[in-house]
Amino acid sequence: MTQIAFLGLGAMGIRMAQHLIDAGHAVTVWNRTESRAQPLLEQGAQWADTPAEAAQGAEFVIAMVRDDEASADVWLDEQTGAFKGMDEQAIAIESSTLSVDWIKTLAQHAHQRNVKFIEAPVSGSRPQAQHAELVYLVGGEASLFERAEPVLSLMGKKVNHTGGMGSGALAKLVTNTLMGIQVTTLGELVAMLKRQGEDPDKILEAVSTTPVWSKTAGIVRKSMVNEAYEPQFPVDLIEKDLGYCLQAANQVAPMTSAARTVFNEAQTQQLGEWNMTVVAKLYQ
Structure with a gap:
């Protein structure tokens, strides 16, 4: 059983997190609106009041949010950001669709905090998320990609390593x-x-x-x-x-x-x- 934090339970995120629960992993979730998490909580997911709290003890921290601004808030907020709560060996995985400039900036923030970080945006919409048929486009270090691939494979049918940071975006x-x-x-x-x-x-x-x-x-x-x-x-x-x-x-x-x-x-x-x-x- 792997400890996984999932941040952002929109139309895509809630479906993606469901597969992690179905696979038997210990999943902690956070979302701006707590009521969105209720179906997952009824199936054994744990709730966290902040991204930082969700990240504590997790081996993988996955974010699926709307845009650059939401991504910055989830990861970098000085009080509640997920980077603040992450363990040294944990991997931060940003699966949102973001700008290239921002994903590179976020990677720099991760490096400054000694946080292991990869980008893993997905191709596919709600039906593909529902049926674990997403296609992952992963940028970052090959060693981190290899560690994360088994987890990402639970949510997608194909996990591609596209190259260095920014290539996934x-x-x-x-x-x-x-x-x-x-x-x-x-x-x-x-x-x-x-x-x-x-x-x-x-x-x-x-x-x-x-x-x-x-x-x-x-x-x-x-x-x-x-x-x-x-x-x-x-x-x-x-x-x-x-x-x-x-x-x-x-x-x-x-x-x-x-x-x-x-x-x-x-x-x-x-x-x-x-x-x-x-x-x-x-x-x-």
Whole structure:
């Protein structure tokens, strides 16, 4: 049995932590809103009032939060931050989707505190988290990756070591940018097919047999054609990730910028909490 702390029980985190409990590990959880933890507490997880308290005695401390600001608060707060409570041999694992600059800064803070640290963002949304089918993109020392891999494998189907610190964040931003551009493009094309009086589903079914089609396009097509926009990957999050990608590109990324503008418009129309495919409504 391994002692594991899990920080952040949003739509992804609560599903990921569940797998650690199911595997028989001793899991301590923290979240800004304690009520979110109740289903896990009923299954044997322990509650901690602060990230620092959760980290005490843990061999692995995993964070899954919204953005750079939340990450800084969880790890670095002088009174409650997880780094404050970690043992020397423990490994801090940051699984949030963050900017490259911040993940490197956070790694420097860890080094200054003699904390062992890796980044491990994931590709996948709620269904993949639910079924332990996430893909991990891990940056950091190979020796730490090897120690953490068995734990990460409980939550994902593939654990990739992408290289040094920052490479995981870059891999995740590349992944989400490719996805975001496909989503905005398919939204345009579905609307164009409707204006032409065609059945978008029939046309896209034919296109799906060609080499240009992707697995993501298939998921997006189904959502848009059926107008099923229940949150899986909300507009607000993909917009945030495209912003981080633009930072990494020094703003020299016109396609990324164009896609982000579409998601910005969705936010303006109060669609930020809906699934990213809701941008199809912008073209109707």
